[in-house]
Amino acid sequence: MTHRQIAVFTALVSATSWTGAHAAPAPVPLNPPAESTIPAGPEGDAIKLGKLLITDTRNRLPNNVGNGLNCSNCHLGAGTVAYSGPYVGLWGMFPEYRTRGANINSLQDRINDCFQRSMNGKALAYDSKEMNAMLMYMRWLSTGVPTGTPVAGRGMGKVDTTLKPDPIHGKQIYTQKCASCHGAQGEGLKNETGYVFPPVWGNASFNIGAGMARTYTAAAFIKHNMPLGQGNTLSEQDAVDVAEFVTHQPRPPYAPATNDYAKGNKPKDARN
Numbered sequence: 001m002t003h004r005q006i007a008v009f010t011a012l013v014s015a016t017s018w019t020g021a022h023a024a025p026a027p028v029p030l031n032p033p034a035e036s037t038i039p040a041g042p043e044g045d046a047i048k049l050g051k052l053l054i055t056d057t058r059n060r061l062p063n064n065v066g067n068g069l070n071c072s073n074c075h076l077g078a079g080t081v082a083y084s085g086p087y088v089g090l091w092g093m094f095p096e097y098r099t100r101g102a103n104i105n106s107l108q109d110r111i112n113d114c115f116q117r118s119m120n121g122k123a124l125a126y127d128s129k130e131m132n133a134m135l136m137y138m139r140w141l142s143t144g145v146p147t148g149t150p151v152a153g154r155g156m157g158k159v160d161t162t163l164k165p166d167p168i169h170g171k172q173i174y175t176q177k178c179a180s181c182h183g184a185q186g187e188g189l190k191n192e193t194g195y196v197f198p199p200v201w202g203n204a205s206f207n208i209g210a211g212m213a214r215t216y217t218a219a220a221f222i223k224h225n226m227p228l229g230q231g232n233t234l235s236e237q238d239a240v241d242v243a244e245f246v247t248h249q250p251r252p253p254y255a256p257a258t259n260d261y262a263k264g265n266k267p268k269d270a271r272n
């Protein structure tokens with residue numbers, strides 16, 4: 001290359017902000033679209049069905065749900081709230097490499113992971129009406145978010161993983177600040193249509209292979225969102241303590257978890 005060609009090449013590279021494979025774009029604000037923007041017609045019908053399946057999962061998909069939960073019990077506001085696994089922007093994030101399975105996951109794979117683990121149930125068929133409805137809902141929620149760009153508040157957030165959990169203190173916090181809704185035995189509170197307050201341990205809860213069964217993931221969710229309506233009132237240490245207590249109470253097994261992180265990068269709070 002001549003000097004001039006090098007200069008042009010360098011200018012082009014910086015103009016397209018091409019900085020190599022590891023550059024992650026800065027997050028954009030989490031701005032879910034207004035409900036009124038759901039279009040009329042078949043696509044709008046699918047978006048609305050997808051939302052309904054997220055909030056009433058247990059009643060509407062009894063063959064795929066093996067516990068008492070709905071997706072929106074953890075993905076608050078049907079996937080519109082920061083630090084509770086928002087779905088906004090996910091349309092342009094998947095397919096994505098994930099270390100747990102050490103492979104590229106489609107958005108369908110990721111949804112089915114939560115069916116099998118968080119919902120202790122069975123995968124949905126990839127081309128089913130229900131899977132497509134959930135995808136349509138997530139696509140609509142992602143309107144305006146550039147491809148490959150996460151939203152601020154993606155995932156459950158983070159807590160300091162060097163904090164040492166104290167489950168005895170965690171149990172005290174649970175009794176004081178959680179049991180009024182989730183029950184003394186973590187069993188939740190049910191009415192005739194389902195749970196008003198979801199179970200946090202026992203057979204009707206998420207299984208051992210779920211992300212929420214990991215101390216620091218649960219701690220981050222709890223810190224930001226619990227007690228419901230009083231997010232960010234617990235200290236990080238209290239959140240870690242109560243998360244350790246709750247996650248290590250009895251819950252359903254998940255045999256395939258023994259294959260998780262087979263290629264390394266196992267987080268210290270993994271349960272397999």
Ligand code: HEC
Nearest residue numbers: 069070071074085110111114115118154155156206211212
């Ligand atoms: C018990 C809590 C819980 C329930 C119930 C649950 N999930 Fe999740 N979900 C999680 C956790 C934890 C993560 C991982 C978040 C992270 O990466 O920090 C997650 C991640 C996801 C992701 C990927 C998010 C991202 O940013 O990459 C999708 C999509 C998803 N869940 C869909 C669902 C669907 C659909 C359902 C219902 C069928 C469901 N989840 C039920 C806890 C739950």
Ligand code: HEC
Nearest residue numbers: 072073074076177178181197198199200222226227228242
């Ligand atoms: C005022 C009632 C209330 C209190 C108090 C409360 N929660 Fe929750 N919690 C809820 C509700 C309701 C949901 C589901 C939210 C939804 O569906 O929108 C939830 C969801 C959860 C979930 C995810 C779903 C599941 O069942 O696993 C966890 C974990 C959780 N809470 C833990 C806690 C912990 C720990 C505390 C105490 C620090 C606590 N909560 C205090 C009402 C409460």
